[in-house]
Amino acid sequence: MATATRAPDAIEAAALRSDRFRLEREADWKRLESIVQKMEKGRLRKVSDEDLLALPVLYRTVASSLSIARETSLDAATLAYLEGLVQRAWFVVYGPRASLGSWLRKFLGGGLSASVRGIWPDLLVAFAVMVAGTVVGWLLVESDVEWYYALVPGGLADARVPGASADTLRETIFGNQEQAGMGAFAAYLFSNNAQVSILAFALGFAFGVPSLLLLVQNLALLGAMLWLYSGAGLTLEFVGWLSVHGTTELFAILLAGGAGLHIGRSMAFPGERSILQAAAEAGRRSAQVMAGVILMLVIAAMLEGFARQLVDDTGGRLAIGGFMLLFWCAYFFAFGRGRGSEVAA
């Protein structure tokens, strides 16, 4: 189909057969270019329905023009133009499905759960490492109190030091309702925790070892504090205090560590795939998990900043923490099981 914009005599006047080929098809190329240009600028509304419908056809037409031109034309400028145009059209046709909203819906409606289930062996390992880390922290401090200062950073320790009286420790757990600046504190906690879990994920790149070390280090701190509070007979109170946000936060850290480990494991044992391909597949699945982790940390920070300060008895705290744990388990391991296989990235 010759859709010539130029007068037919212009096409006749062209001395070269390849220039005539080009002049005959130029209109299609220009039309595709203008559609692509509008879409690149994000002005999707300015593209008419006709143009949108024509896009795939035009893309193929221009792509075939390119392959013909490569075999018949030596006009470097035209070839460069066509290559550039087909490339841009390809990016538009195969670009990211831009709408963040639709991605989010798919993500929350099963994509996240499926990805979490997809890395279950790594989650088991990460969980075992976290338990081991807690035990190690406890045992270290029990054998030598000096370890406490090594494990717990000074700023965090505050009044929570070995030898502090039970009353002092109780004060750190209860009676903080009057504390001002809860919201700011929550926002700060989130920002901090998010960076830590991004780190746990990103370090998986080094075959997962640093991810595990980070888990051990963080959980050893927990073990040390657990030892401190249980020494004062406040085990249950401490667990309650921690569980309000801790079930969500520790779960998120578990997922982040597991995601990092997943990448490391896929790179160390790629199986039939090439190592790059294995890393890419694992990376995409883990990235979904990580987006979920960030979301969980937002929730954890809000629980920590508000709920923990407002609910001041151990029973209520345990109820909140227990409910959150149950909720996450159900969401990740039971939700959307049936369609799990199709949404798994």
Place this chain on the structure above:
Amino acid sequence: MSAYAPTRLRRSDRDRVLVTPEGIALPFTLSGRGTRAGALFLDFAFISILMIATTIALLTIAGGTIDMLEGASDLSALGHALQFLFILWIAAMFLFRNAYFLYFELGPKGATPGKRITGIRIAARDGGRLTAEMVIARNLLRDIELFLPLVFISAASDGGDAGAAGVAALLWFLIFAFFPFFNRDRLRAGDIIAGTWVVEAPRHKLAAAMSVQGAEEASAVDRSPDMRFSDEELAVYGEYELQTLERVLRDNRAEAVLKVQETIAGKIGRSPAPDADEARRFLSAYYTQLRARLEAGMRMGQRKADKHG
């Protein structure tokens, strides 16, 4: 590679061919490392500007709030207002640091402003669709590649012992910074994890067709015997020289046209042109006839890459 080899003048080790799902071989040029570094610096500059502007704006608002509420002598309201601004600040900083790259690379151009200015974009390595997961993965890795060692270095220089920690951070930074030098496709760590790469996104305008640029010129050429070249005269050059000549004609700079005409005329035993106009007519005629000859050869499956081939 050979199927489309002579379409461009210069070949480099950065050229890659990607086969689309329709089976079309699309040539891509991987972005140079320097270009990427430049894009990154630009993006950092933009992020810094955004951060500083936001901080200043929020501080101004905070100052205004203090002035406004001073008279009201309501301290708790002031506290809440300031706290809200602080939360806003933390959220903004977090977003600038982490969401800047995500937002722009998920857009239709697949590039941050820095990348757009330097003319590059990201693409999926396997020729498929660029997904949100890929963009997320490649940008999370940026944290350990760049921000982490930077934080380390600044923390180490704050505290007394800059020695060991500083060296470790520097080493770490260098490993990731030079990652693209140690693989063929110039991938940084984030690209490996995400399955993406960074390619050039060239913009070409459709230039005019060569053989209709001045129809009367062309018809004059046809009639004049001076401007007809024999097969032997045309046989001295190949596709490479043809495309070089095309560039000279499109640029149309008088001294270049004269010089090239002199060279070609000398080679085929014709006299050099007296002025630039004449030289241009000569070159234009030679170009058209050489291209007709070479393209006729192409259709018969005979190609001549350059004057040696």
